[in-house]
Amino acid sequence: MKIFWQLFITFAKIGAVTFGGGIAMLPMFKRELVENKDWITENELTDYYAVGQCTPGIIAVNTATFVGYKVKGILGAIVATLGMIFPSLVIIVALAALISNFADLAIVQHAFAGIRACVLALVVSSVITLAKKAVIDKIGVVIFIAVALLSTFLDISPVIFVIITAALGIAINVKKEKSK
């Protein structure tokens, strides 16, 4: 029983003190899981991160699930994941309730207009960062531009784009191997 509690608390702690998710959480994972708890090795953490990035879902959550599973099976995976999302639930619900009470104040509306301009800047800069990592060859450029344009001008669910480009990627990869 104690190990489940430890899994929950450890991941709740990580979720409560790290901003940004994804790569920003890696140093914290390393300190808590490899150095403090000795649940996994550093190499395992690197593997989990690599696989977590190429499976669907949130990277931090994927890593929590991996570690929980390794320590205590399926139940461990569930407990670690619940620990990971617990702080977000508490903090966001509290803030959302607070903000909705003050949303009508002029000063709050001005502040959020400024914040929205900043979100725009942040999102554009993260598109650039992500594109540098994910768009690495000619085919990647074509897929990137085609999806960006089609998704902007046509009313198609993102799910459709993911399924089509996955199939396309598999076809290209298989063809490449045949021609070797």
Add this chain to the structure above:
Amino acid sequence: MIFLKLFFEFFKIGLFAVGGGMATMPFLYDLSESTGWFTTSQLADMIAISESTPGPIGVNMATYVGFTTVSEHYGSSFIGILGGVVATIGLVMPSVIIIVIIAGFLNKFKENRFVKGAFYGIRPASVGLICAAALLLIKNTILNIPETFSNIDWLSVINIKPLILAVVLFLGILKFKKIHPVAFLGIGAVAGIVFSM
């Protein structure tokens, strides 16, 4: 039944959004348009809050959307909490299922040619989707598209104050990579108040 629909929609996002928190953004825009649960300008605020609070951004956004949707549906913040929980559980459930399945054969999974191929195609597509969502965000924040095209006051088509602020902050973000996004969001909030945006 709004809880079931909420769970299903976020389960879908958890299954198809690849590449971290920002990847959920295009799906949330799609959700806003198809369900009308929240507006796109609410979504921009949610992104801001999710970026400036602890925890994974995708999880924060799911909690926020679930809470807001159910709170407004029932007119009660208390029931809204349940909405936040349901959306977040929906988001992470596909991850838990997939990871538990592949945890046993991690290396084989990584080297599998179908997996490799699929992600070769999905990765640039995922950034393309985020880029399209960013364009929508630009349209909503910067442009005032008039309802009719007669008597257009061209100066009012572009919201000049947010445009200037966004450009200045963008250059700041590029130049000072070490500074946390929260600092820029704070500057944005202050500028918004000072210049009455």
